[in-house]
Amino acid sequence: MKSSAADRLFSRPAAVASCVGFILIGMVQSLYGPVIPGLRHEFGLSPSAAALGLSLHFTGGVAGVLAFNAVHSRISNRALLAWSYGLMAAGAAGFALAPNWPLALAAAFLGGLGFGGIDYGLNQLFAVGFGDRSTAMLNVLNAHFGIGAVLGPAIVAWLGPDGYPYAFGACAVLAAVLVAAGSSGVRTRVSDAPPASAAAPTASRALGLSRVLVGFLVLYILNVAVEAGVGGWEPTHLETVGYTATVAASATSLYWLMMTAGRFLVVPITMRHAPERILAVCAAGMTVCLLLTLVKGVAPVAYAGVGLFIAPVFPTGLAWLNSALPQARRAGAWVIAASNVGGVAAPPLLGVGIEASGIHAVPWLLTVLSGASLLATLRLIRLTRRSAS
Structure with a gap:
């Protein structure tokens, strides 16, 4: 069944901002591997210890998906996305500025929470938010993650591994911009109620x-x-x-x-x-x-x-x-x-x-x-x- 523009969750600018959000999370995830030499030099880490940054990011991602799923029925779609982008901004900024490795790991986990919220929130909303075009739009959305995953290592190659604070700092700024831009234009309703016939199987x-x-x-x-x-x-x-x-x-x-x-x-x-x-x-x-x-x-x-x-x-x-x-x-x-x-x-x-x-x-x-x-x-x-x- 086709949906009218009024029935859709996203305005056109909000859909574009969401694609930018997926470029962001693709960039952040792809940065952790290439910056390992810079992290080892900065904090005196072994290779396995330096790789913990990505592990904490993924751990935070799982926690973020489950946490935002648990509260989604009690908060609006705009609030879910704004909080997710905010956590991503705080985590990326914290990783860029952390004076020691434990604080950097805490920041990676914090950013992972935001990553999970963005990943869950936008995938879930795109799955129901575009009517019969939802499958197509989900593929477009996730393709932008790949664009970010290609850009991240390219940025590190340009800055050098020791320039990782600038790479994560840029991601923090982009996430901060998306706190407002990425959630405006998104309808606040959580989801359509399931059909009455499906309520009690x-x-x-x-x-x-x-x-x-x-x-x-x-x-x-x-x-x-x-x-x-x-x-x-x-x-x-x-x-x-x-x-x-x-x-x-x-x-x-x-x-x-x-x-x-x-x-x-x-x-x-x-x-x-x-x-x-x-x-x-x-x-x-x-x-x-x-x-x-x-x-x-x-x-x-x-x-x-x-x-x-x-x-x-x-x-x-x-x-x-x-x-x-x-x-x-x-x-x-x-x-x-x-x-x-x-x-x-x-x-x-x-x-x-x-x-x-x-x-x-x-x-x-x-x-x-x-x-x-x-x-x-x-x-x-x-x-x-x-x-x-």
Whole structure:
């Protein structure tokens, strides 16, 4: 069903500001890795200690998603976004100015809370805020995260790792501007009330709906595991099979760029095809591409193909979730939190498998995860059809 402009949650300027907000959170998340040499020099840290900044950021992200989900029914959409941007501004400024490492870690967690609020809030509101264009707009929104993720390392390359306070300071200023600009033009209502027929499902239907939610959690964990696994282990695998470090790094950058491009490219497709069909094609496509990474001559291109196919999964899955579980308006928070947990857990768990099997096993391990994601997608299609009947 089409929605009129009056029914939409976002004015056009607010939608643009939201895309800028996703550029912001993409930049902040992507800064922590490249600035590790500067952090080690400034605070005298070991590599593992310096990496705690990103870990605290992700921990704060999970906490932020769950916390803002818990209070969303009691505060307006504008308040949710304003508080989230405010926390991001405070966290980024605190990280830039922290005189010691414990305070820097506290600031990373604080900024992570804001990150989680922005990630949850905008994804949730875009999923319901644009009528039949919500799937397309979710892909556009999340594509801007990729733009930010590319800009962050570029800024560090320009400033140098020791210039990290300026990079985080710039993010703090942008977040402060968005406290007002990013929330004005957003309607204050929380969400539409669920249909009366959906308010009190039968016991058997409730069980079916809970299985659907679990299915989405599994799907998101598996997909983020593949996403993070490729991003973390692609360069090592390519170097192991004979590519130079420069080629391996460039191929990894191409993977992330294809993730950004894929979200823009899928927009017209979302206007003609159902989200579940798009996700099934994506899962099959990335599984085939991961199998092709076993062939040395095409491995870099195959990894780029994985980025292209996995790109629509996160935003398109949220649109599918919203249509499959309209009674559970906050279900999106759980899958977004699960995606953050998957991003933290997947690389080290894959590392355990790689230690046991060798670097050459990377494509096989990732293919197993992707194949499981394809099976989870097909299972979800059956579950959602059964729940809808």
